[in-house]
Amino acid sequence: NDKSLAVKESLKWLELLLAVLILVDLATTPNAARWVIGAMFIAGSAEALYGAYQFFTDAGPNFFQLAGALRAFGHFDQPNPFAGYLTIILPLAVCMALCRANPVAFRWLSVAAAGALLVGIGLSQSRGAWLGGAVAGVCLMLLWNRTTRMLLVPAGLFAALGTAMAFTGLLPASITDRLSQTIEYFGVFDVRTVEVSPDNWAIVERMAHWQAGWYMFLDHPWLGVGAGNYPDAYPAYFVGQWLEPLGHAHNYYLNMLAELGVIGGGLLLLLLGLAFRELLGAMLHSERGSAGFWRAVLAGSIGGLIVFCVHNLFDSLFVHSVNVQVGVLLGLGLIAGDQLRRERRLVRL
Numbered sequence: 001n002d003k004s005l006a007v008k009e010s011l012k013w014l015e016l017l018l019a020v021l022i023l024v025d026l027a028t029t030p031n032a033a034r035w036v037i038g039a040m041f042i043a044g045s046a047e048a049l050y051g052a053y054q055f056f057t058d059a060g061p062n063f064f065q066l067a068g069a070l071r072a073f074g075h076f077d078q079p080n081p082f083a084g085y086l087t088i089i090l091p092l093a094v095c096m097a098l099c100r101a102n103p104v105a106f107r108w109l110s111v112a113a114a115g116a117l118l119v120g121i122g123l124s125q126s127r128g129a130w131l132g133g134a135v136a137g138v139c140l141m142l143l144w145n146r147t148t149r150m151l152l153v154p155a156g157l158f159a160a161l162g163t164a165m166a167f168t169g170l171l172p173a174s175i176t177d178r179l180s181q182t183i184e185y186f187g188v189f190d191v192r193t194v195e196v197s198p199d200n201w202a203i204v205e206r207m208a209h210w211q212a213g214w215y216m217f218l219d220h221p222w223l224g225v226g227a228g229n230y231p232d233a234y235p236a237y238f239v240g241q242w243l244e245p246l247g248h249a250h251n252y253y254l255n256m257l258a259e260l261g262v263i264g265g266g267l268l269l270l271l272l273g274l275a276f277r278e279l280l281g282a283m284l285h286s287e288r289g290s291a292g293f294w295r296a297v298l299a300g301s302i303g304g305l306i307v308f309c310v311h312n313l314f315d316s317l318f319v320h321s322v323n324v325q326v327g328v329l330l331g332l333g334l335i336a337g338d339q340l341r342r343e344r345r346l347v348r349l
Contacts (some may be wrong), residue, residue: 002232009228009259012318016327023331028339030293033332034106037096037297040328041113044089047074048120051082055123072123081319083126084311087133088325090117091140091303092332099296128314131186132307140303143283186314191240206250206314208242213249215239216258224261233258247319252312272309275330279305282337285344294339301333 027033051072054060064071064079076082096102097110121129141148165171191208194200215237216225225233234245249255257265279302286295308317308326317326 002226002229005228005232006226007228009318012323015321016323016330019324019327020331020334023328024334027332028335030101033293033297033335034102036328036332037092038106038109040089040325041093041096041109044086044093045113045116047082048086048116050074051086051120051123066125069125071125072120074120076320079124080126080128080311080315081317081322083121083124083129084132084307084315084317085320085322085325086117086120086124087129087136087307087311088304088317088322088329090114090121090133091136091307092297092300092329093117095140095296095300095303099293101292101296127186128311129307131314132310135310136303136306139306140299143280143287143302144299145287191242196241205242205246208239209246209248209250210254211239212237212242213251213254213258217254217261220258220261222261222263224257224259224264227259227264230255230259248316250315252316252318255316275305275333276302279333279337282340286340294336294343297332298336298340301329301336304329305333 023036027036051074054074055070055072058070060070060073064073071079072082073079074082074085076085093110093114097107097114099107102110121133138152141152162171166176169176188210189207191204191211194204196204212234213230216230216233219225219237230248231245235243238245249258253265253268256268260267279298283295283298283302286298305326308329311317317323
């Protein structure tokens with residue numbers, strides 16, 4: 001049990017908490033919040049454009065090649081956390097672009113940021129990020145109002161039609177092959193029963209780390225192998241040919257169980273549950289009231305946190321200080337919820 005690794009991992013949560021505390025103290029007005037949000041948009045857009053540069057100039061390692069194109073990875077060394085970082089910002093960018101309470105210049109900044117983020121996410125070819133973005137989009141449409149909920153009906157019919165065409169062989173083979181790979185990407189299997197090929201390498205490697213993490217949890221169910229100690233414990237639990245630890249289990253929830261056991265995993269779920277209870281409660285109670293700036297901020301924060309939770313099923317976004325950005329989003333969401341509650345109280349008076 002390496003205590004230095006445990007301290008490093010614990011500091012990530014302290015950084016997240018500090019980001020929340022600073023935000024709820026300093027960004028309590030729309031103008032102050034816009035400065036914070038604008039900084040997030042500029043940083044995210046710059047990272048997305050750097051990823052686009054890598055894609056178009058082929059500036060990256062050969063093992064990031066997929067279907068003849070380089071997967072953008074930015075400064076994250078891996079495409080998936082790069083895409084996760086961008087996708088966490090995207091819901092807020094879309095909400096700010098659509099919010100009529102924002103100044104025109106800020107709305108245009110939001111539109112430009114949303115466009116740049118979409119490009120970076122697309123060029124990463126990260127299916128985990130794509131799924132996170134899709135789930136966040138559907139959830140926000142369900143939460144916003146009756147009109148957006150009605151828009152999900154044609155979207156659902158279109159998805160059902162596409163599924164039917166795939167099963168009946170009416171879609172091109174290239175599309176159905178990619179769909180089958182995507183389904184396999186989200187599946188669970190024993191890596192010892194699979195023949196590794198260039199096409200399934202990334203999927204099998206991820207599953208091998210899932211299995212190693214699960215075996216750590218089975219051996220240490222209550223307290224795990226120690227915070228941040230997944231890489232140290234990995235040599236005793238690796239499966240098949242996957243000798244090299246990649247730093248984490250490529251599933252943050254499983255990684256938490258492996259490192260901190262049932263107690264750590266339970267605390268994580270409790271914290272997420274409390275956060276969503278607070279934010280979703282404020283969102284639902286504000287549907288018939290304000291549709292202004294703070295409700296848009298709240299929606300964007302909820303969307304970003306949904307992306308974070310979904311993407312963590314296939315990776316860990318507690319890397320490269322993304323935890324600080326999550327703290328900023330949570331802080332913005334808490335401020336927005338508090339402001340909306342104050343607005344409701346004033347209306348009642």
